[in-house]
Amino acid sequence: MYLIVQPRRRDQVLQARGAPARKQMRERQVSGNPWQSVPRPLPVRVRYFRHETPLSYELRLASANHLSKNHLRSGSGLSPNERGFASRYPEKYIRYLELLGDLDGRVIDNHANPLVERPMCPRCSRDEEVRVRDPLSGYVCTKHAYWLRDGEVAHFQPTPEVIDAELRLRSLLADGRENILGTARYRLAEELALVSLTEEQLATRAEQLKTSLLPICLYPETVSFVDLLSQEHFLRAISLDYAVKSNRYRAIESLEFPGVSAQGRPRLFSRLKTFSDNLHW
Ligand SMILES: [Zn+2]
Numbered sequence: 001m002y003l004i005v006q007p008r009r010r011d012q013v014l015q016a017r018g019a020p021a022r023k024q025m026r027e028r029q030v031s032g033n034p035w036q037s038v039p040r041p042l043p044v045r046v047r048y049f050r051h052e053t054p055l056s057y058e059l060r061l062a063s064a065n066h067l068s069k070n071h072l073r074s075g076s077g078l079s080p081n082e083r084g085f086a087s088r089y090p091e092k093y094i095r096y097l098e099l100l101g102d103l104d105g106r107v108i109d110n111h112a113n114p115l116v117e118r119p120m121c122p123r124c125s126r127d128e129e130v131r132v133r134d135p136l137s138g139y140v141c142t143k144h145a146y147w148l149r150d151g152e153v154a155h156f157q158p159t160p161e162v163i164d165a166e167l168r169l170r171s172l173l174a175d176g177r178e179n180i181l182g183t184a185r186y187r188l189a190e191e192l193a194l195v196s197l198t199e200e201q202l203a204t205r206a207e208q209l210k211t212s213l214l215p216i217c218l219y220p221e222t223v224s225f226v227d228l229l230s231q232e233h234f235l236r237a238i239s240l241d242y243a244v245k246s247n248r249y250r251a252i253e254s255l256e257f258p259g260v261s262a263q264g265r266p267r268l269f270s271r272l273k274t275f276s277d278n279l280h281w
Contacts, residue, residue, distance in 0.1 A: 039076040041102035049135050054086065054097055054108050056133070061101050076100060116181040119153050121146040138169035138181065140219070147216045157210040165223040172227060185229050186222070188275065193221035195271045196257065196264040224259065238276040249273055 044064045048057055062072040073085075076096065086093040094108045120130040121141035139149050145158035156162070173180070180186050197205075197218070205217040215222070228234050237251035252272050260268055 039096055039099040042072075042100050045102055048101065048103055048107055049133060050109070052109070052133070052135060054094055057101065057108060058097055060133070061097070072100070118150060118181075119148050121148055122153065136170055136173050138166045138173070138223070139215070140166040142166050147211075147213060149215065152213060152215060154211055154213050154216065156213070156216050157208065159208050161220040162209065162216065165220040169223045169226065172223075172230075180226055186226060189225035189229055190215065190218055190222045192225045192268060192271060193218040195267040196221055196260045198261055198263050201261070201264075221259070238272060239279055240276075245277075248276055252276065 042065045046060050046064045062069050117131050117133050120132045121144050123144040142163050145156055147154045206212050240248040
């Protein structure tokens, strides 16, 4: 006796495994509802920070409710494998988060950048180990003169330069729509600060601040370069046509850096030229 086994169609197999059938998925997409039921607010709510990205909010909301992002999505009737949901349906993704987080109205900003998580000032948190995601502060607690970056938490003797740098960075963060902390732009600014200062200047700075932690000593210059790296005239100078390298180099050398010493200038120009050579043309 022969047993005839009928091969099952792919969507039947998928359905048997509990995954939504391709047809159902397509219907959901066509009807414009990427989840099967309307998401209900989660038990633990979290505050939405201004300039926070939807993904950052989603991750915090999931973690506050002891869920992974995928569990959160699947529990809300959304297939975790539904790729590119957030980018394909930006409006619906935001609506989904607002429903889950029980947020009022349209508060989530779809054009912001991720928040950087970092340690909170030990004096502000009364020696508790707390991590914060404050989109509008740099790396310094101006009240207690603490430097706050992962692996680098340190107290320093405050000077007007460092405090002013922090306040300037905060105003840049409040003005712009992106958080530049921890980005390649910030790292480049820090590198430019390092080459623009002489050994003596750094030694004096370290003595004033009573710390040998380099990022604090570089902070005033770093913040100036962070600001410069977003300015039109500077971007134009470093990104002139690759074919006319000499023009680009001349434009770089014509940039004014009032705070940079005569010894620091050649090193700074050389770093900027290398950077501009490595840009994609
Ligand atoms: Zn503090």
